[in-house]
């Protein structure tokens with residue numbers, strides 16, 4: 020005690036305080052110095068290892084391409100220029116912090132996307148900011164953790180399950196169409212399609228994932244607004260380098276908004292999962308008592324299936340893991356689909372002769388039917404419409420790029436090596452607009468997807484759902500039965516104005 024008192028007296032004395040502050044400043048300067056030296060050494064090492072790649076002009080050796088990456092139309096034009104100039108790949112660095120190799124040619128894309136899942140890691144630059152929202156979900160996890168989740172989640176995307184969702188898409192689309200009719204009758208002349216279609220996709224996904232009738236197309240839903248806000252904030256954060264550090268971000272206004280929206284979304288999914296687990300347990304007890312299958316009376320949704328899914332050792336996902344997957348289902352499903360639908364409608368509106376052909380194809384398919392509800396089996400009988408959708412996915416890919424990190428050096432054609440730890444940014448947009456792969460790449464031409472044309476093209480020239488082990492496999496499940504995986508986006512075509 021006496022010793023403590025003596026030390027306190029010393030510290031609180033003027034000279035003691037000065038000494039203490041001096042020691043603290045020296046310590047901090049030391050830490051900062053070591054950090055800076057390490058950062059610069061790492062930067063120099065990567066710059067040397069990547070020197071064989073083409074590097075677009077930079078502001079300086081240190082700043083690199085910081086501030087040049089944009090998620091706007093100009094950003095896409097910049098990718099077009101990179102593709103024109105460098106043909107297949109180039110190197111890019113964001114200050115001394117991130118080193119990227121950008122690839123946009125199928126021969127360079129293939130070895131990266133086809134690499135084994137064991138050596139593929141999702142990088143922090145793009146996926147890290149999603150972690151507070153999506154947790155360690157399928158989209159973000161890597162290695163054995165990812166393989167296990169993929170096995171457990173695959174039943175939820177089986178076509179027997181997807182088939183049932185068609186009725187849901189029909190009903191959500193009807194709600195949207197009725198709303199448009201009403202708005203037009205009330206004198207509205209402009210409708211912001213992306214907002215409308217986003218609400219429709221969220222409405223459908225909420226019904227498919229949680230059997231939840233949000234009515235979000237007609238009235239404001241706190242949960243839906245929170246999802247839209249989180250999606251916007253994730254993009255915003257990616258573009259502000261200082262916001263990449265958690266300890267800065269959570270203190271900013273955007274970070275505070277993110278936290279508030281996150282609370283709403285997490286509370287919602289936690290409630291759904293907990294209540295559903297209780298319901299399933301209760302059903303099991305009733306079944307055991309009455310010797311009758313109560314579960315068969317209720318159609319299974321996404322949460323049911325993943326709650327019941329078990330691995331080889333009989334282990335299922337924890338509540339926390341299920342919440343992460345449910346959040347991912349909503350995040351990965353709504354924006355992509357809304358974007359694909361909007362661009363398809365936009366392209367068909369601009370090319371009325373293709374629109375007319377699609378309409379004709381649908382009318383013929385529906386001929387003689389009482390209602391005009393699309394059914395699952397119809398999806399494989401719309402070849403021209405499928406070509407139009409594919410061409411839209413090529414020209415206006417909902418996902419612009421996917422990024423990867425590898426736990427070993429990766430070899431690319433031309434004897435180029437991507438050192439381990441460098442972020443590989445596979446540009447889906449760049450590959451889809453590469454003139455070495457596509458003639459007149461900026462033109463909307465669905466006939467490119469005629470079966471004869473597709474054979475001569477590299478499989479990695481068209482990758483809207485990525486490719487390789489991390490491919491969006493729910494599409495394959497659809498294709499296996501010759502169904503286009505884009506069932507979600509057919510319906511709005513049935514009444515294209």
Ligand code: HEM
Nearest residue numbers: 157158348351352355356359417418421483484485489491
């Ligand atoms: C037109 C619509 C869609 C497009 C273009 C699309 C595109 C993609 C792409 C490119 C990836 C790979 C991402 C990466 O490697 O980082 C992906 C992964 C994923 N998508 Fe989609 N997606 C669409 C719709 C959906 C829907 C409707 C859902 C679910 C409801 C969904 C759930 C997922 C999940 C869970 C993954 C992670 C797969 C894994 O890493 O194993 N997506 N998607």
